[in-house]
Amino acid sequence: MPLTEIKSALPGYAKDLRLNLESVLTVHGAPGLDERQIRAIALASAVASRHLPLTRALDAFAAERLEPAERDGARAAAAIMGMTNVYYRFTHLASNQEYATMRAGLRMNVMHAPGLDKASFELAALAVSSINGCGACVDSHEKVLRQHGISAQGVQSAVRIAATVHAAAVVLEQATA
Numbered sequence: 001m002p003l004t005e006i007k008s009a010l011p012g013y014a015k016d017l018r019l020n021l022e023s024v025l026t027v028h029g030a031p032g033l034d035e036r037q038i039r040a041i042a043l044a045s046a047v048a049s050r051h052l053p054l055t056r057a058l059d060a061f062a063a064e065r066l067e068p069a070e071r072d073g074a075r076a077a078a079a080i081m082g083m084t085n086v087y088y089r090f091t092h093l094a095s096n097q098e099y100a101t102m103r104a105g106l107r108m109n110v111m112h113a114p115g116l117d118k119a120s121f122e123l124a125a126l127a128v129s130s131i132n133g134c135g136a137c138v139d140s141h142e143k144v145l146r147q148h149g150i151s152a153q154g155v156q157s158a159v160r161i162a163a164t165v166h167a168a169a170v171v172l173e174q175a176t177a
Contacts, residue, residue, distance in 0.1 A: 001053050003060070006168070007021055009175065014171045024157070024164050025038055030157035032150065032151045032155070032156070033158065040062065040066060040073065040074040040121075041074075041120075042165055043066075045128065045162040048078045048081070048127075049131060051170075054169050059071060071115075073121055077114065077116075077128055079110075084106065085129055086132075087104055088137050089132070089133065091136070092135060092136040123145065123155075125141050126158055130163070131166045142155055
């Protein structure tokens, strides 16, 4: 299903989501990000949001500007954050601080060569961490992004994409249930 049909499938009560999707997936609507970053963030956010038709539509949207390895990098960000967000959210929320001092012991090799440039991978990881609600990971990725020269507006744009894609996935899932 193309992205235009996905947008049309959003019910009337979610008109704002349709309008926001039309905006945040553009350079004008996502200040501080380029087209490639927007598409990587959108794809990673869709994967994290678990709505297959939306994921397929955003994968096709991403394919217009991203190479297959870059799209895999966006998927890798969603995959690795799916694991690390749970783990680090636990260490952050557990009252026993001993867990925060322990080695995670989880493989995260993809972070060294994800198929995307470092800033784009970190933007996708930030977006997924925001969806998954891991404050420790959000903070960590935001700091790395700022060190790589991404502006506060670029960071905010990434999270706005994540928020909009996730909300659309939730509404679409409910509309088809």
